[in-house]
Amino acid sequence: MDYLEKYNLSKDDILDIKESLNDDILSIFLLEDDKVISILDYFYSLGVVNIKEFILMKSTLFYENLDYIRERIEKSTIPKFELLIKENPGYLDFVGL
Amino acid sequence: MNLHDLITSRIEYLYQEYERLSSMTSNGGVQEDINRLRSIKDQIDESVENLCYLLPSDFQDIVDVTDPGFLSKFHEVQSVLEGIYEKGLKMKISAGQSRFINRITSALDNRIEKLQSERDYHLNHPDEVKEKLSMMENKIFSYEDLDAKVTDPDDMTLLDIEDFHLLDEAVNDPNVSFQYKASLLKQIIAYNDAILHQHKVVSLADMDQVKSLLSEFQVPDKVQSLLSRNKDEVLSHIHLGKAKSILAYMQSKNILTSFTPDALLTIAVYGDLETLKSRYESFSSVPKTLFSIPSVWINNMSSSSIRKKSSAKQRKSSSNNNSVLFSAAHRVSYDDLVKNEEFLKSLGFDVSIAQGRGLSALQQPHNRVVQNYNLLRDFGFFDGRDQSLFPVSIFTSSHIFEKANRFIELGLLGNDNFNYVYYFPSAFVSFREEAFAKLYALKQENNRFDYYDKISSEHRIGTLKTDVHLANGEFALGDDLANYVKDNFVSITDKIPNASLFDEVLSQRDYGLDTGIEDDENICYLENNFREGDNPYYTIGGVDVSRYKVLSSYGALKSEGYMGEDAFLYSAVSGMYLTEDSFKAMKDDIDRAYSRGGDSNGLSRKI
Numbered sequence: 001m002d003y004l005e006k007y008n009l010s011k012d013d014i015l016d017i018k019e020s021l022n023d024d025i026l027s028i029f030l031l032e033d034d035k036v037i038s039i040l041d042y043f044y045s046l047g048v049v050n051i052k053e054f055i056l057m058k059s060t061l062f063y064e065n066l067d068y069i070r071e072r073i074e075k076s077t078i079p080k081f082e083l084l085i086k087e088n089p090g091y092l093d094f095v096g097l
Numbered sequence: 098m099n100l101h102d103l104i105t106s107r108i109e110y111l112y113q114e115y116e117r118l119s120s121m122t123s124n125g126g127v128q129e130d131i132n133r134l135r136s137i138k139d140q141i142d143e144s145v146e147n148l149c150y151l152l153p154s155d156f157q158d159i160v161d162v163t164d165p166g167f168l169s170k171f172h173e174v175q176s177v178l179e180g181i182y183e184k185g186l187k188m189k190i191s192a193g194q195s196r197f198i199n200r201i202t203s204a205l206d207n208r209i210e211k212l213q214s215e216r217d218y219h220l221n222h223p224d225e226v227k228e229k230l231s232m233m234e235n236k237i238f239s240y241e242d243l244d245a246k247v248t249d250p251d252d253m254t255l256l257d258i259e260d261f262h263l264l265d266e267a268v269n270d271p272n273v274s275f276q277y278k279a280s281l282l283k284q285i286i287a288y289n290d291a292i293l294h295q296h297k298v299v300s301l302a303d304m305d306q307v308k309s310l311l312s313e314f315q316v317p318d319k320v321q322s323l324l325s326r327n328k329d330e331v332l333s334h335i336h337l338g339k340a341k342s343i344l345a346y347m348q349s350k351n352i353l354t355s356f357t358p359d360a361l362l363t364i365a366v367y368g369d370l371e372t373l374k375s376r377y378e379s380f381s382s383v384p385k386t387l388f389s390i391p392s393v394w395i396n397n398m399s400s401s402s403i404r405k406k407s408s409a410k411q412r413k414s415s416s417n418n419n420s421v422l423f424s425a426a427h428r429v430s431y432d433d434l435v436k437n438e439e440f441l442k443s444l445g446f447d448v449s450i451a452q453g454r455g456l457s458a459l460q461q462p463h464n465r466v467v468q469n470y471n472l473l474r475d476f477g478f479f480d481g482r483d484q485s486l487f488p489v490s491i492f493t494s495s496h497i498f499e500k501a502n503r504f505i506e507l508g509l510l511g512n513d514n515f516n517y518v519y520y521f522p523s524a525f526v527s528f529r530e531e532a533f534a535k536l537y538a539l540k541q542e543n544n545r546f547d548y549y550d551k552i553s554s555e556h557r558i559g560t561l562k563t564d565v566h567l568a569n570g571e572f573a574l575g576d577d578l579a580n581y582v583k584d585n586f587v588s589i590t591d592k593i594p595n596a597s598l599f600d601e602v603l604s605q606r607d608y609g610l611d612t613g614i615e616d617d618e619n620i621c622y623l624e625n626n627f628r629e630g631d632n633p634y635y636t637i638g639g640v641d642v643s644r645y646k647v648l649s650s651y652g653a654l655k656s657e658g659y660m661g662e663d664a665f666l667y668s669a670v671s672g673m674y675l676t677e678d679s680f681k682a683m684k685d686d687i688d689r690a691y692s693r694g695g696d697s698n699g700l701s702r703k704i
Contacts, residue, residue: 020529024460027424031323031359032389056567057527060490063457087556088563090521096447096486 003033007040007051017055025059038066046073047086057089061097072097100284101301101333103277104244107267108237109369112396115233121219121226131212134158138205145190145198146182149175159204170197234398239263241427247288248299248333249419255289299333306337311365314344319358330419331366340365343373350377355388359425363391367426372396376431384451390428390460397430433463440466441492445484458489465492472497472608476645477511478522487522494525498608499672501525502643506673507536508548509561511633515549517561524566531568531578537674538585541640586674589667592684599654599667606653614652619665622690623647635669638682642669662691 004014021029029036039062040051048054055062061069072095073081084091098106120127137155140147153162153171160167174194180186190198219226243260246252256264264285268278291297304324311320324331343365347353356364364373373394377383387393429437434450437459441448448455458466469492473479479487494500501518504510510518518524540548551571554560564570574581590596614620627635634641650668654660666687670680 023420023424024428027421027428030326030421031363031425032357034319053563053567053569057563058523060457060493060523060526063460063490063493065453065456068452068454068456088521088554088560090523090527090560090563090566093488093521093523094486096488097490 001029001033003037004040004051007044009052013052017052020056021059025062028062032062035066036062039064039069042066042070043085046082048089049086054089058092058097061092064097069097098280098284099301100247100281100288101244101299102336103281103284104240104247106277108240108244109396111233111237111240112398115230115237115398118219118226118230118233121216127212127216130158131209131216134205134209134212138202138209141198141202141205146178148198149178149182156201156205159201159208170194174198236263236266237398241423245420245423248330250297250299250329250333251419253292253295253297255292256285261285299329302332302335302337304328304332307331307335307340310337310341310344313341314348314353316344316361317354317358320362323358323362327362327421330422331362333419334422335366339369342370343368346370346374352377352383352388355383355385356391357389360389360391360394363422363425364394366422367391368395386450386453386456390434391425392428393431393434395426397427429460429462433461434459436463437461437466440470441489444470446487446489447485448489455489458492461493465495468608469494469497472501473522475608476501478519491522491525497525498649500528502646502672503533505633505643505645506641507533507540508545508641509536515553515559517559521560527566529566529568531574531581532566532572534578534581534586534674535568535572535574536565538676541676541679582674585676587677587680589670589673589675592680593663593667593670595659595663596667596671599650599659599664599671602657602659603650603653603671606649608649614648614655617651617655618693619690620648620651622693626690627686637669638679638684638686640673640675640679640683642673642683646672662687665691 001014001018004017005011009017017029018026040055043054044051073085073092076095078084078091078094081091081095084094117127120130137151140151153168156162156171162168174190174197177188177190177194180188181190240263243263246254246260264281267273267281288297307324308321311324344353347356347361353361368391376394438448438450440463441455441458446455446458448459450459473491491497501510504518504524505512508515509524510516536552539551543551552561552565554562562570562572564572568574576584593599615624623635623637627637628644629636633644635644635647636642647668650671651665654664654668666684669687670683675683
């Protein structure tokens with residue numbers, strides 16, 4: 001999971017993430033790294049900077065496809081939604097993610 | 098064959114038996130077999146000429162169709178029949194050929210009768226079937242765990258008494274060949290011997306062979322890259338012959354590059370051709386999503402017992418994770434995927450296999466999805482909510498019941514002023530155990546106002562600081578969880594006799610409320626003296642205690658005959674982190690409540 005270093009995560013951060021994920025999600029991170037990177041790049045572009053916190057709070061997001069995630073967010077009518085996500089990833093619950 | 102091969106072969110056999118038993122009580126399945134065999138028998142009864150139009154494979158249920166003796170006789174009989182009926186030759190069936198035909202029809206009759214008898218027995222004894230299926234699931238899981246141990250290059254523990262118990266069932270199975278049993282016993286000794294001499298060898302193939310096989314089928318580069326990253330697991334589990342047949346089939350159907358690289362590699366390592374073919378041929382058109390879920394193409398049960406999935410902290414700490422592909426191979430069965438979609442769609446949730454929506458929930462064991470739905474419903478999560486906007490990822494969570502009760506006790510759910518978890522249900526997934534411990538401590542150290550002041554976000558009313566979920570920053574414990582708990586809280590098992598017994602009883606329960614528990618005089622006392630309005634909690638000894646937890650736990654214990662004061666106290670304090678002072682205050686209030694009725698010596702006796 002060294003690819004997570006590009007999001008300013010240290011080796012200890014990556015180890016903490018590895019130890020926190022359940023088997024299913026860990027296998028996604030280890031086998032479907034392209035998908036994981038595409039999702040993280042998307043949220044990074046929305047302004048999410050604390051990627052470690054984001055992964056740990058919304059780990060189940062990584063079961064989904066990026067297209068589905070984007071559609072849910074782009075259809076949201078919540079004002080300044082990107083700012084809310086940046087502040088607390090839990091706001092993704094509001095759009096069913 | 099080595100021990101891994103023998104175990105794998107046993108697992109495959111058990112899967113077949115599981116499927117066969119499942120089909121006894123489901124539509125289709127064994128009835129289809131009975132109908133098919135009867136149709137063949139009817140054709141032969143109508144006219145022996147019809148044997149000309151049948152294939153050897155039509156008789157695979159009653160004979161070994163690869164046996165050269167059978168094939169030779171079958172073709173001989175067909176040739177004679179063709180001569181008589183199609184070419185009008187003056188020939189007769191010989192006595193030997195006639196006996197062959199009679200043996201086939203007699204074997205068909207016997208097989209049909211046996212299947213009918215088995216089907217009827219199992220239809221009339223559904224509980225027995227359910228229990229047998231559950232035992233078989235557990236057996237398969239145990240064999241898979243054993244296989245993981247045997248193929249893990251870092252696991253140098255000997256086969257132990259539990260492993261021997263498991264393998265003993267194969268040795269004692271009358272359906273297992275002597276040859277298999279002899280090989281198994283030999284390999285058990287060889288395995289332990291290798292461990293004792295620190296010489297465990299797990300690889301079935303070498304890297305060049307596997308790379309060469311993948312190149313032969315021109316798989317995408319990403320697959321080769323995944324192979325390198327998961328070399329130990331692949332080399333200790335892949336059967337080159339099997340993998341080749343799988344890749345060849347995918348290639349023949351032009352679906353090899355439809356699979357995602359990880360799915361392709363997982364199926365090549367853990368799949369088998371029959372299951373892959375059977376799944377592919379069941380579709381008129383394969384939904385694209387399924388090409389990214391390898392487990393639907395591999396033998397997996399629709400599980401009544403949830404396969405234990407570890408969080409990483411429970412795994413051995415090893416730099417090699419030898420079960421990454423295994424985890425993907427057994428994520429969810431196709432049956433569970435379909436059942437989940439049907440169940441959740443019927444309730445208005447936005448899920449779809451074909452469109453790849455809500456895959457988090459779809460890829461869970463079906464029993465978990467149903468149980469979680471029922472619990473979330475009972476805790477009010479679907480009241481006043483558009484189901485299509487509910488984050489279905491919550492269905493992935495474990496221990497919903499325990500966590501919901503804790504959220505109530507921590508003032509984060511069911512609280513009109515701070516119903517945080519209702520609006521942010523992903524707290525079920527994101528809250529670490531350390532966070533629960535920290536919040537219980539803060540709630541007992543502070544008055545309500547200060548407690549909410551400490552945990553609330555400065556930016557948004559009614560939300561938590563994000564550091565709370567992960568026990569970061571000011572909410573960090575400053576120590577590991579075990580030491581923090583030891584230093585700050587009482588041990589419930591030390592304080593309450595029978596606590597461990599009660600834990601065991603409650604671990605077996607359904608989560609509903611027993612009829613009549615609300616009329617129990619001890620519960621009535623709590624309702625009248627420790628509950629304000631229709632709060633979802635009692636305040637006992639100054640501590641908020643989830644009402645649902647108390648009713649459910651005490652009801653379950655009482656129905657098992659445990660109705661003493663210790664059971665009543667346990668029902669209140671279970672699942673909580675309590676300081677010495679809080680525990681004492683709660684116990685005093687429970688003593689007062691219980692002295693209004695119940696067993697006077699305080700200890701529960703099972704009646």
